[in-house]
Amino acid sequence: MFVKLAFRNVRRQLGNYLIYFITVSITVALMFAVNNVIYSPQMLQRAELMRELKSGLIGITVFVSLIVSFVLGYATSFMLKLRKREFGMYLTLGMNRRNILSLFVLETMLLGFAALITGIILGLFLYQGLMLLLVKLLEIELLFAAYSGKGFLLTAVLVACVFVLSSLSSAVYLKKVSVYTLLHADKVSEKKVKHPVLWLAAAIFSFGGILWSCAAFYGALEEIMKGFDSPNGIIFGSLTILAVSIILFHIALAKSLLPMLLKSETLCAKGTNTFTFRQLSSKLQSNSVMAGFLAFLIAFAIIGANCSFVQKVSQNAALDRQYPFDITGSLDPDSGSPFSEEEAERIIGEYAQIEKKISYRVYTSGSNDLYSFTKWSGEGYEGLHDTFLKESDYNLLLAELGRDPIALDGEYIILANIAQIAQVDFSDALLNLNGKEYRFAGTLDDMPLFSYFYFLAVIPDEAAAGMETAESYVVYDLKDEKYDAAALRADLTYSCVLSGGLNSVRCDYELREYGRLQNNSITAIFVVGALYIAIVFIFMVMAILALKTLSGLAEDRRRYELLCRLGSSEKERSQTLFRQIFSFFALPFVVPLLLSIPTAFICSEIMKMGGFGAQSGEVIANAGIIALVTALIYFLYFVATYLISKKNVVPEAQNFSTEA
Template sequence: MYRKLAFRNVRRQIGNYLIYFMTVALTISLIFAMNNLIFNEQLQTQAQSIGELALGLVFLSLFICIIVAFVLGYANAFMLRLRKREFGTYLTVGMKRQHIVKLFLFENSLLGIFAMLVGFFVGSLFYQGLMLLMTQLLDIPFEFSMFSLNGVLLTVGMVCGIFLFSSVTSSFYLNRVTIYELIHGEKKVEQGVKHPYIAMVTTGISFVAIITSFILFSQELEQLFLKVDSNPVMLVWMLVLLAVSLVTFHIGLAKSAMFILLSYKRFAQRGTNQFLLRQLSAMLSANAILLGVLSFLIVFAMIASNFSFLYKAIEEASLDKQFPFDIVANIDVEQEGSIPMEQAKETIESYVPIDWWKTYNGYTTNEQTFHKYTIWHGEKYADVDTYMKESDVNELLRALGKEPLNLRNQFAIFSDMPGIQGANFSNASFEHNGKTYTLGQVIESMPMFLWSYFVIVVPDEVVEGMEVSQMAVAIDLKEQPFDTKKLQEALSYTYKIEESNYFVQNSDFAIKEQRRLEAAAFSAIFIVGALYVAVVFILLAMAILALKILSNVRDDEKKYMLLNRLGVNSALQRATLGKQIFVFFTFPIIVPICLAFPIASIVDQFIHLVGFSAVLNMNVVSFAIVVVIVMVYFLYFAVTFALTKKYVVHE
């Protein structure tokens, strides 16, 4: 009997459950795709660091599941509210409470099983899409991937846990609610907005706080890169200020916006505006905190998406700057066990032919003549000035296809560190053998040929008598595949830390391709993880908005019935309902959309500070993110409006 009743209820309530089912299925599909990606053997074989990072993605999925479980529990509360008169009737006719709980849980199980099947089907498509994205990020060939048993089992376990949590919360409610609350729960007295002027002031203060958080974040970000004693904790506090301000801004605006519009009599008395504004006033005021939290989630989803797009571009540019050649080395000849250059050359040639080889030195006077003009000067820093010969630098520049220097009794300073931007070397000069050398140029984008904050390039004769501080080598290889991991291991050595029993593995040689693979694996995980969290947050935010509207559909039905009796035709009712849902739906996304370009500006500032300006146009990225959010939002809006219209609009 209960099974038949459950099947009948599911068929009858399919329209009401459409948003709920759609969100659950899409969320399961994303979890399914991510879990299979984590355990994909091809990725773990091609990029072994993927396996090391997989645990982090598992915890990320568990974190997402906890959030989804709470949201589905919230969604079940909406569904119970929508059907509480029905459950009250069951109790009135003599059905026992435990049977109602079993009935609801059986209905939920049917929906859960069907959502899981649909989610697995859609998730298989998402999985191939994620594999295509990952292989592109890792620069490895794409192959159609089969599902992982571990991924499937992990998904089933997570989904069962989600539904178990939401079912327990629903059962707890049904076991405690009274028949009177179920039958008469829809009868409520709507309270007007209290203290609207205080809410207006809160909105204004919060708006100023949002702007202030961006300004101060920008200033602190610049200080972090350009000053030694900057405190990165301030950046966290600015993010906290932004989060709190977003929530309080929406609370204040929700409780004051409609009050302000209602005060304009000419506008309020036009058509059904009075009715519409009062509807929105009640809805926005009752859900002010919820709308603020959703706006906060969307903003931080946008921030994560922006940085996920940015990270890969910066990583590639950084790799070219840090490793201008296929292999770069800084030989520590004093370190026990270090590999001599000739031995290293033989080792490299046993794996891959060498196309070009250049050894060069760094020199020092053990003084801080130039360091005193930079932020790297003081008690915290023991670094001394590092010099390179003009001929060595020009040979390296020609190998990279760059213009050589022509100093002519001058010196040049080059660095890839942002801190060099705050240095003023205009008064710097030195004498050598009776000649005075002045500053020729400061180059901030030069690849670093030595491990130093900055390097002073001088005519060759200047380094005569200086101490050799660094021995370096630059190597270009002939293009052909080779085992980068084994070559890196062959160029590594182990040494014992003084006065301890600990041994450390080290290598003076850095292989660009090996570093690229390691960095690409990390960035791929970061990008996919950030996009995963952002999409799930957006889906859950939209689902909450839609379910909130649907849970009040009975109240709206009664109010729109009054409009019908007052002679308002069905077309005007639809228009009024559309405006009501549109405003409620778009209320939490207006501020995030407006903040998209300030966020892009902060990201552009970050690009400039790390020395990778013009790597990526973040305004284009932000615009693309906004377009995607708006498209998905309007999809949910259209479905919600279509479902609500059936109940509310009267002919």
């Protein structure tokens, strides 16, 4: 009997459950796609390279599952309230609470099973799209991504756990709620907000906290990039204040805005504004905490998605700077390397053909005249000495990279290997080398790394005469762009004993291909993980707003019936309902969406301060796309909620008279 009744109820409530069903289906599709990536046969073939990606995605999907369980449990309570009168009638007709709970859980399981099937079908296509994104991020070749039985099983288990956990909230609610509450909850009057002026002051104060935290975070990053000490507490503190301020601002705004608007006689005198304000006042007051946390989730999703794309853009730009050549070898005679230069070249030749080789040296004068202008001087930095690169060697490297040569005439230039050096003023630094003075001619902060010191000074060849060699380097350009970089690096790696007697593993050769694969793997975790979390969070937030609105349809219908009897036309009631739902949806959405502006600015400035100013426009464009996609999801959920609500709340006027 329960099964038949459950099927009937699901069919009858299909319109109200549609948003819940769509949200769960999309969430299942995302879970299925990510879980299949984790156990993808093609990815497992690259197990060594993808180990970090797999571990990261497993952690993310478990975290998301817990969030989804909580959110769906919250959403389930709304569906219970939507049908509270129906369940109250069941109790009065003789059904016990266990029967009702069993019936509701059975209905939820039917919806869950249907959502699982629909989500997996959708996930089959979404998985291929996700694999295309990964193929692009990882820069690997893949025509078709095979599916995994383990991925399907993990999805089924996670979805089952999600529904079990969300069903617990239903059990708690039905166990405690009284029959009277079920039958008459929509007639309970709302309590008025106490001290709305104080809440308004709290909203203004917390909005100031949002602005301050953004400015403090940017200021701390700027200090760090300039080379000044900035406590990590400022960064973490500003992020904490941002989170708290977002939540508090929306709670305070929900409790203060409508009571203040209701005091305005001018606004209340226009049309149905008084009715709209009272409707919103009751809804926002009772859901103020919910609005605060939903706003935090949206802000977290938008900021996280932006940061993930900054990671991608910066990694691409940093690769050319960190690895200007296919292979760069640091030949330190004191490293204890078992590989001679010739032996290393033989090993490299087993994997790829060497097309060109360039050797150069970095010299030191033994002094720290240039370092004295930086913060890396004085006590504790006695071992740091100025390092130099000959003009001829520098021009040779530039020619290999396709850049124009330089001509120094009694001057030197600084090559900044880290962003902080670009902020140092060397204009008063005169170099006295071999009896001749050389003046400062500028700092270049966008050049590739030709050494691993903080900076290099490029000087005329004659100025380097008699200097000691600080480091010897050899760089190779390979004919083959793609090769087994992980295996080559393993063959060039050796064990050594450090000065303290500790054993260590070392490789004196930096491989561009290996760095590319490692960077791509890390980037894939950030981008896929952040997008996964952001999409799920945004869909969950919109689903909660929609279901919360739909759970009050019975109460709204009763109030809009009164509005109709007072002479309001169908058009006026439709417009009033539109403003009511739009305002309810907009409250936790507008400020987080506007945070895209400071987020884009800060991310763009980070790129500039890191020496990647050319990519700052791409970061801003990504922020705009993220904001547009988020707004589109919001719009779709809002329209669906409004249309369902209008159908139930604003029927034809004659329907009211018939029912009366």
